[in-house]
Amino acid sequence: DGGITQSPKYLFRKEGQNVTLSCEQNLNHDAMYWYRQDPGQGLRLIYYSQIVNDFQKGDIAEGYSVSREKKESFPLTVTSAQKNPTAFYLCASSNPGLSGEQFFGPGTRLTVL
Amino acid sequence: QKEVEQNSGPLSVPEGAIASLNCTYSDRVSQSFFWYRQYSGKSPELIMSIYSNGDKEDGRFTAQLNKASQYVSLLIRDSQPSDSATYLCAVQSSGGSYIPTFGRGTSLIVHP
Numbered sequence: 558d559g560g561i562t563q564s565p566k567y568l569f570r571k572e573g574q575n576v577t578l579s580c581e582q583n584l585n586h587d588a589m590y591w592y593r594q595d596p597g598q599g600l601r602l603i604y605y606s607q608i609v610n611d612f613q614k615g616d617i618a619e620g621y622s623v624s625r626e627k628k629e630s631f632p633l634t635v636t637s638a639q640k641n642p643t644a645f646y647l648c649a650s651s652n653p654g655l656s657g658e659q660f661f662g663p664g665t666r667l668t669v670l
Numbered sequence: 671q672k673e674v675e676q677n678s679g680p681l682s683v684p685e686g687a688i689a690s691l692n693c694t695y696s697d698r699v700s701q702s703f704f705w706y707r708q709y710s711g712k713s714p715e716l717i718m719s720i721y722s723n724g725d726k727e728d729g730r731f732t733a734q735l736n737k738a739s740q741y742v743s744l745l746i747r748d749s750q751p752s753d754s755a756t757y758l759c760a761v762q763s764s765g766g767s768y769i770p771t772f773g774r775g776t777s778l779i780v781h782p
Binding site: 590597598599600602605607613615647653654656657658659660661662663664 | 678704706715721758760762767772773
């Protein structure tokens with residue numbers, strides 16, 4: 558089955574710790590994205606990558622980092638510099654272009670204790 | 671700044687009725703339009719995409735696009751309680767990186 562997987566589903570972090578969220582896709586999509594969603598809010602773009610070994614900052618990149626060493630994988634690190642990291646994190650993928658619908662993974666819910 | 675506006679709701683309709691969800695956007699060069707459904711605690715699921723003016727039907731769902739009025743809507747016929755969810759509108763422009771802009775979503779409640 559083609560799709561996007563994210564792990565873990567739930568993640569608890571102590572203040573001051575870095576954590577890495579995993580995102581893997583087997584849809585053969587070139588582009589991958591990370592979004593953050595807070596309760597009652599829309600999706601805010603953190604980082605995106607349209608090709609391997611290249612990525613761009615989104616609207617709220619501060620306190621986050623990413624890598625794109627493989628086409629299938631786009632991990633997100635939430636660093637201690639992110640002041641309010643408790644949120645629902647969504648990974649998506651698409652093929653770039655006007656008809657490039659985004660498909661989302663199941664999400665990771667991060668809670669800072 | 672590209673903006674996509676949706677009424678946050680909740681929109682409450684009885685079972686069997688037509689639910690009408692609306693979305694307006696600010697970028698006149700927008701070319702691609704998407705509707706996602708998001709159940710509480712879950713990730714968004716693509717339900718419709720539309721690229722040209724007019725209507726596009728898929729089962730109980732109809733997307734309507736009017737580029738002159740910068741307006742896209744989603745109609746859900748014969749609404750069911752299982753349609754209760756938040757519906758996100760996303761708009762993509764032809765220039766630049768093709769990153770869609772999402773609205774904040776409209777909460778739909780279908781009551782028996």
